[in-house]
Amino acid sequence: MLYSVVIPCYRSDQTIEHVVDQTREEMVRLGRANVEFVLVNDCSPDGGKTIQVLRKMAAEHRDVKVIDLARNSGQHNALMAALRHADGDVIIGMDDDGQTHPSQLGKLFETFDQGYDLVYGYYPEKKHNWFRNLGSKFNDLTINMMINKPKDVRTSSYFLVRKFVRDYAIQYKGSYTYLLGLFMRCTQNIASVPIRHFEREVGESGYTLGQLIRLWSSVLGFSVIPLRMASIAGFFFAGVGFIMAIVVFLMKFMRPDMSMGWPSLMCAITFFFGLNFMFLGMIGEYLGRMFLGMNREPQYVIKAMYNVSASAECDVDIDREVNRGEEIF
Incomplete structure (x- = not known):
């Protein structure tokens, strides 16, 4: 041998x-x-x-x-x-x-x-x-x-x-x-x-x-699990955002004089934009590797x-x- x-x-x-x-x-x-x-x-x-x-x-x-x-x-x-x-x-x-x-x-x-x-x-x-x-x-x-x-x-x-x-x-x-x-x-x-x-x-x-x-x-x-995790996280945060929107609407309805917080809004926007770009980058990584494979690197x-x-x-x-x-x- x-x-x-x-x-x-x-x-x-x-x-x-x-x-x-x-x-x-x-x-x-x-x-x-x-x-x-x-x-x-x-x-x-x-x-x-x-x-x-x-x-x-x-x-x-x-x-x-x-x-x-x-x-x-x-x-x-x-x-x-x-x-x-x-x-x-x-x-x-x-x-x-x-x-x-x-x-x-x-x-x-x-x-x-x-x-x-x-x-x-x-x-x-x-x-x-x-x-x-x-x-x-x-x-x-x-x-x-x-x-x-x-x-x-x-x-x-x-x-x-x-x-x-x-x-x-x-x-x-x-x-x-x-x-x-x-x-x-x-x-x-x-x-x-x-x-x-x-x-x-x-x-x-x-x-x-x-x-x-x-x-x-x-x-x-060798795995598509990161993409599945991105989908699950997307559904989760979309659900959280929808629930928060309902809560804010009800609070505003009960308290018309309630002021909306601009700083908290900016933080939320920044967080979710960052999350979106992270997932887009992950998808782009998969697409980029497919591209390199098709070009026979x-x-x-x-x-x-x-x-x-x-x-x-x-x-x-x-x-x-x-x-x-x-x-x-």
């Missing part, structure tokens, strides 16, 4: 080689030595340091495949590029910073071998700041609601998934990729395992607040590949949308 480790790389010139070496050693220790690594450079803005390290690794190790993207496409789109070039019967998703530590693989495999199609590692205690942890809790709450994720399943970027699930997931062509949504379309035979969350080996997270919001918003492509653009042969690529329609670069080694 072949195992494929897929890792998106972003400013990871100081960490990725150590992560790969540790993972290779741990897989040998677990008796699963037949492993390959698919590393995707997500256009790291570091003056070419990351791709230089990745090219060196590909030259020295035949089990290391490297894909260099021409522009930054985001973690999930970079993972889609890796998944399409992974040949393994089991795919292992990890990060490039050492926080998804190889020493925890045994715990994941112990559950995976019970017959699950997808196993996530989750962190009871995260090595993030309070703001990032708060955002994670909000993300879990909204994801549970919007894509009907089982409440007892907790997720992260550390996972094991079977090849047939990957084969269905990579048929997705939209530019707003959300892997959990894609995986849940394929199977509900999912489990999660508590694991230790390690400190980053070097540096800090490359995610800005805007990038985190964009990543979270990718779930909109690519998930990623490949600049070059190393240790990757054309025959190893998955035969899916998306390949016609993605520019292919040179193949080396």
Whole structure:
């Protein structure tokens, strides 16, 4: 059985080689030595340091495949590029910073071998700041609601998934990729395992607040619940406004000398206009994504590949949308 480790790389010139070496050693220790690594450079803005390290690794190790993207496409789109070039019967998703530590693989495999199609590692205690942890809790709450994720399943970027699930997931062509949504379309035979969350080996997270919001918003492509919530809220506030109008009319009828409050009226108008624009923006987000889909915006653009042969690529329609670069080694 072949195992494929897929890792998106972003400013990871100081960490990725150590992560790969540790993972290779741990897989040998677990008796699963037949492993390959698919590393995707997500256009790291570091003056070419990351791709230089990745090219060196590909030259020295035949089990290391490297894909260099021409522009930054985001973690999930970079993972889609890796998944399409992974040949393994089991795919292992990890990060490039050492926080998804190889020493925890045994715990994941112990559950995976019970017959699950997808196993996530989750962190009871995260090595993030309070703001990032708060955002994670909000993300879990909204994801549970919007894509009907089982409440007892907790997720992260550390996972094991079977090849047939990957084969269905990579048929997705939209530019707003959300892997959990894609995986849940394929199977509900999912489990999660508590694991230790390690400190980053070097540096800090490359995610800005805007990038985190964009990543979270990718779930909109897999649920219409926000639109339904907008409709429900619209009916609710319309009903409240109608009732308030009746109350004001009766009060004015009983007390003709009652003065109408201009400030309260302005507050109400401002609130409801803001609510309307928020819902219009939400609808516009859905329409915008439909527009981008119709214009066939690519998930990623490949600049070059190393240790990757054309025959190893998955035969899916998306390949016609993605520019292919040179193949080396």
